Amino acid sequence: MRDYESDDIVILVSRTLSPFIMLFALYVIFHGHYSPGGGFQGGTMLAAAVILIRLAAGMDIAQLQFPRALGMPLGAVGVLIYFGTGVAAMLGGGSFLDYAYLPLPGAAAALRSLGILFVEVGVGLAVVGILVSIYDDLLESGER
Template sequence: MIRPQNSVIVDLAVRIMAPMIQIFAFYVIFHGHYSPGGGFQGGALLAASILLQRVVLGRRRSARSFPPRLAIPFGAVGIAIFAGTGLWPLVTGGNVLQYDYLPLGLSPVFLRNTGILLVEIGIAFAVLGTLVSIYDDLSNFQRKER
């Protein structure tokens, strides 16, 4: 089993680095229209910052920044955002994922722009929830004694 680190240096470095990684992750998600990156990369960065805290600060202290029971709901909400953005245009007469039919009152070009952003946020949620959940399951898993 992995125990929390006792080193002050590692502890402090992680506590400084994790918020910075998270800010960069949000930048990557929301700036994905203009620079490399997007929902998948940003979500993975967010998950990496959470995993860093899990590894170094230990389970109990890192649960304050991201409770383990939230992981699977985050993933489900992400998929729901993505699928909802896809299915919404069906109601207003478009095809699946045809963003110009989203009823937001913008010009079609900016509707597509917004649709891309919504989808990226959904992917980010899904990737964040899934990766953290896999880590929690693996690290919680207790080996059978043979």
């Protein structure tokens, strides 16, 4: 921000809180297929933890945690994971996103559970990248 000045208490609280938010976000992503939550919610919480550090410590320090250039490639990788899961199922002989035909060892039920996990991870990565990238672009506009 323009009127940013360093505040020790805010930085201490946010950097203590941020790893716990990230841990809970990872829990939400990886347990998304049998409890409330999933890739979108967990990814949004992960992005909120990153944005919390950006708000508290300022853009320059937060670059060390999550560089600005990382947002868009991370989003693209997330979409590729999602799409790649679907195409891998197609290559295995089924239809698009039919996880039972994934070219991996295991029974059909276990493969379905694993496939939805891949999709959740892809969605989570895409949401993290794009939300942090939206925040960065919003903050940067008009400063050049």
